[in-house]
Amino acid sequence: MLYIVKTALELGFLYALVPMALFLSFRVLDIADLTTDGCFVLGGAVSVSFALAGHPILGIPAAMIAGACAGFVTAFLHTHLKIPAILAGIITNTGLYTVNLMVMKWSSNLSILKTPTMFSMLKDTGFGGAWYQVILAAAITVVMALLLMWFLSTRLGLSIRATGDNIDMVRASSVNPRFTITVGLCIANALTGLSGAMVGQYQNTIDINGGTGIVVIALACLIIGETVLGRRSLRKGVWAAITGSVIYRIIYAVVLYTKVVPVQGLKLITAIVVALAIAFPTIKEWAAFRKAKKNGNRKGGTANA
Amino acid sequence: MLDLIHISKTFNPGTVNEKKAVSDLSVHLDDGDFVTIIGSNGAGKSTLFNAVAGTFYVDSGSVILGGQDITYLEEHKRSRVIGRMFQDPLKGTAPSMSIEENLALAYLRSSEGTSPFSRIGRRDKELFREKLALLGMGLEDRMKNPVGLLSGGQRQALTLLMATMVTPKVLLLDEHTAALDPATADKVMELTRRIVSESHITCMMITHNMSQALETGNRTFLMSDGRIVYDVKGEERSRLTTQDLLRKFREGTGRDLDNDRILLSE
Numbered sequence: 001m002l003y004i005v006k007t008a009l010e011l012g013f014l015y016a017l018v019p020m021a022l023f024l025s026f027r028v029l030d031i032a033d034l035t036t037d038g039c040f041v042l043g044g045a046v047s048v049s050f051a052l053a054g055h056p057i058l059g060i061p062a063a064m065i066a067g068a069c070a071g072f073v074t075a076f077l078h079t080h081l082k083i084p085a086i087l088a089g090i091i092t093n094t095g096l097y098t099v100n101l102m103v104m105k106w107s108s109n110l111s112i113l114k115t116p117t118m119f120s121m122l123k124d125t126g127f128g129g130a131w132y133q134v135i136l137a138a139a140i141t142v143v144m145a146l147l148l149m150w151f152l153s154t155r156l157g158l159s160i161r162a163t164g165d166n167i168d169m170v171r172a173s174s175v176n177p178r179f180t181i182t183v184g185l186c187i188a189n190a191l192t193g194l195s196g197a198m199v200g201q202y203q204n205t206i207d208i209n210g211g212t213g214i215v216v217i218a219l220a221c222l223i224i225g226e227t228v229l230g231r232r233s234l235r236k237g238v239w240a241a242i243t244g245s246v247i248y249r250i251i252y253a254v255v256l257y258t259k260v261v262p263v264q265g266l267k268l269i270t271a272i273v274v275a276l277a278i279a280f281p282t283i284k285e286w287a288a289f290r291k292a293k294k295n296g297n298r299k300g301g302t303a304n305a
Numbered sequence: 306m307l308d309l310i311h312i313s314k315t316f317n318p319g320t321v322n323e324k325k326a327v328s329d330l331s332v333h334l335d336d337g338d339f340v341t342i343i344g345s346n347g348a349g350k351s352t353l354f355n356a357v358a359g360t361f362y363v364d365s366g367s368v369i370l371g372g373q374d375i376t377y378l379e380e381h382k383r384s385r386v387i388g389r390m391f392q393d394p395l396k397g398t399a400p401s402m403s404i405e406e407n408l409a410l411a412y413l414r415s416s417e418g419t420s421p422f423s424r425i426g427r428r429d430k431e432l433f434r435e436k437l438a439l440l441g442m443g444l445e446d447r448m449k450n451p452v453g454l455l456s457g458g459q460r461q462a463l464t465l466l467m468a469t470m471v472t473p474k475v476l477l478l479d480e481h482t483a484a485l486d487p488a489t490a491d492k493v494m495e496l497t498r499r500i501v502s503e504s505h506i507t508c509m510m511i512t513h514n515m516s517q518a519l520e521t522g523n524r525t526f527l528m529s530d531g532r533i534v535y536d537v538k539g540e541e542r543s544r545l546t547t548q549d550l551l552r553k554f555r556e557g558t559g560r561d562l563d564n565d566r567i568l569l570s571e
Contacts, residue, residue: 155413156421158402162410165399169407172397172468174385174414 008253012246013137014202017195018218019241021188029184030164034089038096039070039189040211043196045103048110048206056117060197067193071185079178109207117201145238152234160184213267220270221245223277306507307334307475312356312366326352328531339508339522345562349531350511354477359383371474385414388468390481397464400453407452408433411467436466458489469500478510513567515547529558
């Protein structure tokens, strides 16, 4: 049992930066950024490559920069070339497949066999005992959460938030919305890249298809977190990303362990959960309309009779 | 202060939907002029504002503001010196952000040179509180509330404050009280007059209320077919009645003023 909790916490924190990135792009900027899947693998590929070259620590900022570049491409396609945001993300994502292969020296997976990773380096110091991976992943994730909250309260952060809220007002405040969208997407994808970087070094390997569907899983995490914590404030949103990610991994671990659902079925369930959660307001409205219609008919009927 | 020199704008040129929204319009506004604008449907009033604000570039002519040629300056750069308000109270504010954060955004217009990573400081908050108190709506005690919770009138008053907090070279008001109930509209109008005169702002206001057009400001334009057909100020204006305005419109265009929302009197 303890093992399940430990693994869930590890994976929860390692992957939490992806829902945090989606919080920034999808909730704050109101842009569905589908760069995520490819960007996650890019981060992993860069960090594993650096680790193989003997620079596991340097691989982390490098992966973030690579992620930010991917975000920049999507933002450029969207803001300057006027490609709809969803399509811009898909285009970048498709291109990234080749870029990722290139980073992985044209092989479909890359493994660290002997060189140290940041996890093995921490393990060697003996810090944290058996929980060293949880501690490192949690520390990085929480620091990023605090940095993101601080950033969103700065003047630049305020303009990014207003961009998703009322883009006309941003222009009226002498801020270029193209700039705020670009900065927002760069930061979001840097976070996704960082998550990929941590996962790559944690698993000692990265696979070219390792990011498939991660955007939907991350959305599910964000929605789970928001359901638990509420989505009133910015602060809650950031913590919701982490909380949701941990809860999702606990559910995942329980499913793996108890086999109530075959593990292969989990992506379908995730997809259904996300679709239902996002459709929830519409379903509620439809139900209310049905009810009103039924009541109206009944009343109309009595009046006629 | 503001010079529009032979500006023209045609939408959808070369198609069946071609529409000459503003044609060869020239006008000069003195520093501190408060112009009210009346016109028929599709006369080009809002297009004129869009041309000044930079929502699009004009097809020909130039826009000079405070001696600077801004004809090809991007909209967000112009907004540093141009304040603007629309009829829809939702357009001017960000609903999910707090009053304080909205004001901080508007205050960015004065912040050239300050770090993008700086935050709202105590001095900023005091300034915002002071300014909010002037609205007389009690908003100064609700600075942490999201703007989405405010009424239309409160949002419009806040937008007015945001548009004028950093004194603009020109303020464009596009029927900014039309969506409010009469009492609130009066209050926002009163605030507008006060702020504009206190800060000596050059201002243009589109209205469909003819008596308001004559009572407010020091100058009135009648617009039709993308032109200013009548431009009046001074003594001649002070003697005008709404009936005179209608007659002037007929003289200028050979047609009756056909604005389906026009109000002849209060």
